[in-house]
Amino acid sequence: MDRRTFVQRTCIASAGLLVGGIPALGHDEVVLPQAPPIDVREAPLAKKSALGMPGLYPGRVVELHDARSIVGNRVSQPVIRGMLEQGLKELTGESSATAAWQKFVEPHDVVGVKINPSGAPACCSSPELVREIIGGVQSAGVPMQNIIVYDRFGDEMDLGSYQLLMPPGVRVVGVQANRLDQAGYDANVYAQVDFFGEWETRSYMASVVANELTKIINVPTLKDHSASGVTGCLKNVGYGTFNNVARSHKEPYSFTNPLIGVLCSIEPLRSKVVLNIMDGTRMVWHGGPLTQNQDFIYQAGMMLVSTDPVAMDTVELEILENKRRQEGAPSVREHKASSITKNSREFYTDASKNLFYRQPGHIAAAGKLGLGVADLKTIERRTVEMRA
Amino acid sequence: MARFLYMDDRTNTVASDAGASGDWVTLLKENTRTGGLGAVALESPGKARWQMRVGSGVRTAPVWREGKLYVTSMQGQLHAINADNGRQEWKFGAGAEIYSTPSLWRDLILFGSNDGRVYAVNAASGTKTWEAKTSGEVWASPVTLGGVTYFGSGDGHMYAVEASSGKLKWKQELGGRIHSTAYATEKAIYLGCGDGHVHRLDTATGKNVWSTPTGNGINSSPALVDDLLVIGSEDFFVYGIDAASGTVKWKYETGLGIASSPAVSNGVAVIGGKDGYLYALEAAAGKLKWKARVSDVITAPAVFGTGVLYIQCWGLLALNAADGKVLWRAGLGGSIQGAPIVVGKTIYLVSGGGDVYALE
Numbered sequence: 001m002d003r004r005t006f007v008q009r010t011c012i013a014s015a016g017l018l019v020g021g022i023p024a025l026g027h028d029e030v031v032l033p034q035a036p037p038i039d040v041r042e043a044p045l046a047k048k049s050a051l052g053m054p055g056l057y058p059g060r061v062v063e064l065h066d067a068r069s070i071v072g073n074r075v076s077q078p079v080i081r082g083m084l085e086q087g088l089k090e091l092t093g094e095s096s097a098t099a100a101w102q103k104f105v106e107p108h109d110v111v112g113v114k115i116n117p118s119g120a121p122a123c124c125s126s127p128e129l130v131r132e133i134i135g136g137v138q139s140a141g142v143p144m145q146n147i148i149v150y151d152r153f154g155d156e157m158d159l160g161s162y163q164l165l166m167p168p169g170v171r172v173v174g175v176q177a178n179r180l181d182q183a184g185y186d187a188n189v190y191a192q193v194d195f196f197g198e199w200e201t202r203s204y205m206a207s208v209v210a211n212e213l214t215k216i217i218n219v220p221t222l223k224d225h226s227a228s229g230v231t232g233c234l235k236n237v238g239y240g241t242f243n244n245v246a247r248s249h250k251e252p253y254s255f256t257n258p259l260i261g262v263l264c265s266i267e268p269l270r271s272k273v274v275l276n277i278m279d280g281t282r283m284v285w286h287g288g289p290l291t292q293n294q295d296f297i298y299q300a301g302m303m304l305v306s307t308d309p310v311a312m313d314t315v316e317l318e319i320l321e322n323k324r325r326q327e328g329a330p331s332v333r334e335h336k337a338s339s340i341t342k343n344s345r346e347f348y349t350d351a352s353k354n355l356f357y358r359q360p361g362h363i364a365a366a367g368k369l370g371l372g373v374a375d376l377k378t379i380e381r382r383t384v385e386m387r388a
Numbered sequence: 389m390a391r392f393l394y395m396d397d398r399t400n401t402v403a404s405d406a407g408a409s410g411d412w413v414t415l416l417k418e419n420t421r422t423g424g425l426g427a428v429a430l431e432s433p434g435k436a437r438w439q440m441r442v443g444s445g446v447r448t449a450p451v452w453r454e455g456k457l458y459v460t461s462m463q464g465q466l467h468a469i470n471a472d473n474g475r476q477e478w479k480f481g482a483g484a485e486i487y488s489t490p491s492l493w494r495d496l497i498l499f500g501s502n503d504g505r506v507y508a509v510n511a512a513s514g515t516k517t518w519e520a521k522t523s524g525e526v527w528a529s530p531v532t533l534g535g536v537t538y539f540g541s542g543d544g545h546m547y548a549v550e551a552s553s554g555k556l557k558w559k560q561e562l563g564g565r566i567h568s569t570a571y572a573t574e575k576a577i578y579l580g581c582g583d584g585h586v587h588r589l590d591t592a593t594g595k596n597v598w599s600t601p602t603g604n605g606i607n608s609s610p611a612l613v614d615d616l617l618v619i620g621s622e623d624f625f626v627y628g629i630d631a632a633s634g635t636v637k638w639k640y641e642t643g644l645g646i647a648s649s650p651a652v653s654n655g656v657a658v659i660g661g662k663d664g665y666l667y668a669l670e671a672a673a674g675k676l677k678w679k680a681r682v683s684d685v686i687t688a689p690a691v692f693g694t695g696v697l698y699i700q701c702w703g704l705l706a707l708n709a710a711d712g713k714v715l716w717r718a719g720l721g722g723s724i725q726g727a728p729i730v731v732g733k734t735i736y737l738v739s740g741g742g743d744v745y746a747l748e
Contacts, residue, residue, distance in 0.1 A: 127604075165605045168565055168582075178462065178742075
């Protein structure tokens with residue numbers, strides 16, 4: 001039986017753009033084009049999961065701080081372990097980390113750990129954190145061979161040495177061996193939209209996600225993004241699961257809003273993402289997602305834990321905006337023509353310059369799609385200061 | 389055509405050629421990482437004599453013997469290419485992607501694959517002579533000494549098999565994945581491991597003699613300089629370790645993790661860091677001679693020529709080995725684990741995208 005559906009999300013997508021995309025026009029502010037409608041073909045699960053986005057604890061974000069988690073640019077795995085365990089207990093109310101893990105994964109699950117290797121080696125999901133997550137998933141009874149660390153790009157994973165640094169038995173999967181490799185995608189699950197007259201107007205879901213994994217632990221980094229404003233939970237799991245997504249931004253315009261949220265809403269991805277653990281040991285406050293410039297990488301010593309990707313990205317955006325203000329950089333919401341450059345070298349060395357008009361409104365748009373809570377005032381933000 | 393000329397007696401390798409019976413004791417044959425060939429100082433290449441494509445991606449370095457280049461690819465193929473005209477003579481299909489740089493022993497080409505197997509392929513016919521199975525990916529390059537081939541696997545074991553048949557002699561479990569290519573001597577096998585340790589195993593039995601911890605996993609393949617082992621770690625340090633005892637004699641801090649392997653010539657070890665710097669250290673004391681920033685990231689091994697150092701990062705660079713000054717650059721596509729082969733006045737180069745060039 002074909003239980004796939006073909007849904008046009010025109011109205012939602014447009015609403016998303018209006019919610020988050022265009023600020024009030026000021027001096028030098030430009031009017032941005034409206035996003036076209038996006039069609040979706042998805043593969044809903046037979047039984048909808050209560051664990052899927054926004055998950056068991058909508059609107060709750062645990063924010064942990066421990067300066068000892070990164071010293072001299074080296075991440076401390078024992079400190080990370082303590083932060084992760086505390087974060088999970090705080091999120092779930094359980095008295096042990098193992099009990100907390102058991103709320104999200106079961107022994108029969110095939111668990112994907114969606115890392116963010118773009119930006120490796122200077123800033124990517126720390127292998128130390130990924131190892132601790134693997135240990136946690138195992139503690140809930142999931143066998144090692146049922147744990148898959150994945151991303152789209154094998155070459156970026158190589159730069160992060162993930163294959164070597166994961167325990168034996170864990171599978172490490174780069175969906176694409178190179179930029180043109182399309183073999184790892186499911187032809188029946190996709191989003192279709194024509195942004196700029198591109199030849200290929202579809203973005204397909206990775207087969208490993210569509211057909212193999214039963215749960216996903218999302219491990220983004222705390223990072224700005226030249227097109228979407230932030231690289232957070234939503235972008236990591238949306239753009240890191242579907243192919244052909246870079247077409248959504250063509251200098252200086254970006255339609256990452258609303259594409260990011262729409263991709264995250266497509267089943268079965270939406271139902272499979274059960275937990276988000278943001279690596280904030282390093283914070284890229286300018287030059288993301290790929291910068292290697294240490295001038296813009298702050299050793300923040302943070303971790304965020306939530307089931308709600310929209311709430312977490314909302315908090316992340318607030319943290320990044322504060323840091324940018326502190327550093328004298330303009331808001332990622334700013335849309336001034338004078339801030340745009342076509343010179344990537346200038347972008348990578350000058351925090352006042354950018355390649356695109358950034359679109360952080362994708363977070364609010366994802367909230368409109370029901371993926372989580374986007375209002376900072378209603379988010380339950382629990383801050384934990386770790387002590388020795 | 390030049391053949392098998394170069395041997396630096398400070399490198400502790402057994403003097404031999406890479407042809408009929410030569411041992412191949414570590415990645416790209418020996419400490420200089422030349423792939424068994426003598427490399428001479430060259431000027432910037434002026435033209436490509438030929439170029440061809442072996443598929444969609446390459447994560448390894450090519451090797452050369454008797455007028456043939458051998459290249460492994462991410463499409464799971466071993467390609468034999470006529471070095472004179474760039475024509476493919478044969479190709480052999482493994483079961484999965486290949487991250488293992490091939491090595492040569494007698495008439496066999498040896499390499500590992502993501503299907504967990506090490507293959508031995510006949511150089512003349514391109515047919516399989518034997519295969520040895522493990523339970524994890526094999527990214528290390530097999531090394532052969534005294535008729536025994538040694539390699540590590542992602543299943544956390546080090547293996548020793550008969551080089552002529554692939555029959556298992558011993559296997560030894562370690563604490564993590566093994567991507568580091570071993571350095572083999574008559575008494576000891578040295579390697580780094582994903583568990584963060586440098587290990588010395590007994591060559592005959594595989595028994596662990598010593599294990600020295602570093603602060604993170606080890607991708608790097610060691611070089612042995614007199615009685616000192618030089619190796620990099622993902623913990624940002626380059627280590628000089630006493631080969632007999634495992635005692636750390638010195639360590640040198642770089643700016644990020646290290647996945648590259650040291651090349652050693654005339655007592656100088658050169659290694660690249662993920663911070664984009666190439667570091668030249670006095671191997672005996674770990675003292676910095678020079679460092680040069682040549683890229684955003686370096687993960688490939690350097691290759692020594694006479695007075696010249698080659699490194700593939702986002703293109704090919706030649707540096708003065710004495711001071712690290714860049715002599716020339718040839719931007720023909722990036723590479724993550726590539727290393728050039730220099731034969732006479734020809735440089736053979738494979739890009740990460742899978743293009744093979746003969747440059748003159």
